[in-house]
Amino acid sequence: MEAIFIILLVAIGLFVSSFRLVRQTDMFVVERLGGYFKTWDTGIHLLIPFIDKVAKQVTMKEQIRDFPPQPVITKDNLTMQIDSVVFFQVTDPKLYAYGVNNPIAAIENLSATTLRNIIGDLDLEQTLTSRELINTKMRDILDEATDPWGIKVNRVEIKNIIPPRDIREALEKQLRAEREKRESVLLAEGQKRAEILKAEGEAEAVIVRANADKQSRILAAEGEAEGILRLKRAEADGINLIKKAGADNAVLQIKSFEALAKVADGQSTKIVVPSNLMDLSSVVLAAKEIATNEPPKTPATPKKK
Numbered sequence: 001m002e003a004i005f006i007i008l009l010v011a012i013g014l015f016v017s018s019f020r021l022v023r024q025t026d027m028f029v030v031e032r033l034g035g036y037f038k039t040w041d042t043g044i045h046l047l048i049p050f051i052d053k054v055a056k057q058v059t060m061k062e063q064i065r066d067f068p069p070q071p072v073i074t075k076d077n078l079t080m081q082i083d084s085v086v087f088f089q090v091t092d093p094k095l096y097a098y099g100v101n102n103p104i105a106a107i108e109n110l111s112a113t114t115l116r117n118i119i120g121d122l123d124l125e126q127t128l129t130s131r132e133l134i135n136t137k138m139r140d141i142l143d144e145a146t147d148p149w150g151i152k153v154n155r156v157e158i159k160n161i162i163p164p165r166d167i168r169e170a171l172e173k174q175l176r177a178e179r180e181k182r183e184s185v186l187l188a189e190g191q192k193r194a195e196i197l198k199a200e201g202e203a204e205a206v207i208v209r210a211n212a213d214k215q216s217r218i219l220a221a222e223g224e225a226e227g228i229l230r231l232k233r234a235e236a237d238g239i240n241l242i243k244k245a246g247a248d249n250a251v252l253q254i255k256s257f258e259a260l261a262k263v264a265d266g267q268s269t270k271i272v273v274p275s276n277l278m279d280l281s282s283v284v285l286a287a288k289e290i291a292t293n294e295p296p297k298t299p300a301t302p303k304k305k
Contacts, residue, residue: 018047020054029056029097039093058093062154065104069162070112072119074127081162082119084111086142087155095150103149107142111156114141124163131158 021044022028028040031053047054065088069081086107090096100106118137119127127134135156143153163171 018049020045020047025059025061027058027060027093028054029058029093031055036094036098056093056097058090058096060090060093062087062089065107066159067108067111069160070115072116074119074122074124076123078124078164078167080119080124080127080164080167081160082115083159084115084138085157085159086111086153087157088142088146088151088153090150091152092150095148099149103146103151106149107146107151107153110142110145111138114138124167128161128163131161134158 020028020040022040022042024042028045030037030040030045030047032048032051036055037052065086067084067086069083071079072082073079088107096103115134115138118134122130122134135158138156139153142156146153
């Protein structure tokens with residue numbers, strides 16, 4: 001009874017252990033009697049004990065491999081260290097399981113040899129400035145080479161390019177000199193721009209002051225002209241009022257005396273008042289006498305014989 005019970009327990013254990021759960025991100029490569037049988041995808045599967053065997057569990061997620069720096073020689077015979085990162089994904093689990101013995105090691109060695117071949121056709125300057133070209137060439141070559149292994153190479157990135165120490169020092173000096181040159185150029189351009197702006201500001205200030213002075217003179221002239229015009233209008237209005245009032249000769253003579261009084265307030269020392277103010281000839285003679293301001297000539301005394 002005990003033996004039967006033990007056999008029964010073993011059989012139940014074998015039956016339960018025969019079930020395999022395949023996750024969504026994995027696939028199982030199953031062999032039967034030593035040969036490839038099928039590939040299991042997501043779900044629960046029954047494995048026949050002692051007949052079936054899971055040969056390989058393959059992840060279908062994209063994988064990343066960061067390979068160590070590889071020594072490479074450029075076209076101008078300079079040795080440098082370059083390390084790369086490869087992004088790949090398994091597309092066929094059967095080919096991945098049976099295509100190559102160690103897929104990761106195969107990709108690493110293939111990446112190193114491909115990188116040496118590409119860098120061998122480039123000089124130092126091209127190597128330092130052509131990362132995108134190197135990445136594209138490596139991806140195309142690796143993708144084509146790994147296709148029989150059921151691998152799809154999605155991307156290849158150059159992580160670091162480490163030139164020799166003396167080359168690094170020379171490059172650092174060159175970069176430092178270029179930065180100092182750019183700094184000097186920027187400072188000179190800034191100073192030049194500042195001087196230009198200052199000169200433009202001074203020119204604009206001169207123009208503004210000239211315009212202000214011009215406008216001031218124009219306003220002053222316009223004000224003076226307006227004052228003269230209003231004065232003349234007032235005089236004309238006064239004359240019109242006198243005419244409308246019907247002034248006689250007596251009024252006109254009074255106005256003439258007032259005018260002569262204003263003349264007398266001046267610097268003249270002699271004033272000739274004609275008896276007839278309306279006589280134009282007398283006025284002219286009086287004005288001439290005042291303008292010349294000469295003393296009267298006394299008649300010459302006849303000489304005695």
